[in-house]
Amino acid sequence: MLGSHINFSLRSYATKLNHHQKLLMARSLPKKETLFGVKDIIVVASGKGGVGKSTIAANFACTLARLGKRVGLLDGDIFGPSIPLLMNIQSEPLLNDKNLMIPPENYNVKCLSMGMLTPLDGSIIWRGPLVMSAIQRLLKGTDWGLLDILVIDTPPGTGDVHLSLNQHVPVTGVILVSTPHTASIQVTIRGAKMYEKMNVPIFGVVENMRYSICENCKSRIEFFKKDVSMESLPLKLISIPLDAHIADCSEAGVPMVVKYPNSEYANQFKRLAKEICSLIEKK
Template sequence: MAIDKAAILERLKTVMDPELHRDIVTLNMVTNVAYCDGLADITVTLPKSAAGIKEMLEGRIREALRELNLAKVEVSFAYRLTAAEQEAATANGGGQEQAEEQAEQSPQDVARASNPLPSVKHVIAVGAGKGGVGKSTVSVNLAVALARSGAKVGIMDGDIYGPSLPTMLGTDKLELKTIGNMIVPFEMHGVKVTTIGALVEDDKPLIWRGPMAHGAFKQLATQTDWGDLDYLIIDLPPGTGDVPLTLSQLLPLAGAVVVCTPQKVAQDDAVRALKMFEQLDINILGVVENMSYFIGNDGVEYDIFGRGGAEMMAQENGVPFLGSIPINMGLRKNSDAGDPTANFEDSKLGEELMNVAKRLTHQVSLSGPEDWTPSISIS
């Protein structure tokens, strides 16, 4: 059986309200269903007076979904006032906020309502459908480019299974500091940085199940003293899984950037990443084509992987294209040395990186008040 939102809703139609003896879908109690790669997140909205049946309903929901063999099911509950309860609350001079509560909530609605980082203006996720396409390289250089434009920027190494930022930003030799239960971020190349790599031994493999990954990601995001930021870049693990779902429920996002190389096989995986973000109600800010072309010592540009493939994929899926980044010996060398600032001393590479950042800020400005987004000038 193909598993999607419709299939999950069909199974939920077998779950009956124990008092009304009608299914919870027909009763409009199921107010959100999000599904991605075996992970289902379901929100059920009950009348406030029916809070006592929550555990019973959750058990019936899990039983109904058992035959779908989902990897993980998250069931959360919200509450609303019935018309009679609203009338009584209004008559008593209170409860208006509860009476006006929206019945339908996406994961991002939940995140916006309980935003744990109110001093961060724009949270941007950088993801990829597969590993090896340079997602962390793009994340780091976007963060540095935005900082060079005058913005206050932070970057979080959300790739908790294989953190790359300690090497790319040169934090691997620094000692982590905390104040109380808050992590003090490193400040490198004009960017505030936090990474799981600072909390574990360099050669220790991170073999974590979903709940452990969820907890580590949440701690890094919410227990880092970010201060006031214009942008927080989050470098996600490759592929689709627990961490993007956790992010969608935890932080309100300005949107996501998907990194892709030109080949068809990379495009296929990038499309899965696009669909994942769409299912999680996260705006797609654009696609970046990394390793787009190579400039030889003779000055000739070589399209090793088929330049333009990611741009075509973006057009076919109706999402913005933010630009291309070439294969560059200096970029590799500077990443290994933890010195991304040096990338901007190369006029050609620096211009490409700043152009990608400029297009990104434009897309962010379309998702919120213009005065939130610093402008970038290229000199």
């Protein structure tokens, strides 16, 4: 009986503490503000690094642009920006008469990244508050013009960038990126739980590098065991193949969907872009 009473008291205390923490956080949270001229914001996220999330974000943004959408691409990875390389943009953004940054454009996509504001061989060593301040500056200190969709490529994990984004702007939805193996799936589940707690809609999961297409016989080559379950993840949107040309395209700064628009890779991105546009229209 004594043990049950102690457990009940601990649960009661934990409930009160959790409620108190939520009240404190609510007082300190900034007010969400829409970005002028931007209709929808889509976050591309992954719990684990190395799953190809930035490549997915760049090709997704380019595919939306090729479908006639007005698109922006923000690199939210402050410490390891890769969008400048993937989109072949190394120039610094200009400033307009209101001291707002004008994002450089390539492949009909407006791009902005911390990598455009720092030397290539430089490193950023910041604590959380500076990272959150930088994200706010990149978001709200930029003249994005009129955009249908702003795609935000986020760093791996569930840290400051994700929290800052959700605190400052209304996020339309999240695309999670994972490879179909247990280590990646487990971490992706944690990322999904984070966005669920923040009440951000999850569009679904992009399963990356699941298979490849043989150039000779055109058969499908699977890289992962078929018994790896993704049932605990949100809805799977598409499976993206691993293509031999991805590395060359990335290093040259020409997204696959631009250089090889009729490939299996590009066709899957067309499916993804159309599906996301359909989900946005239904919201």
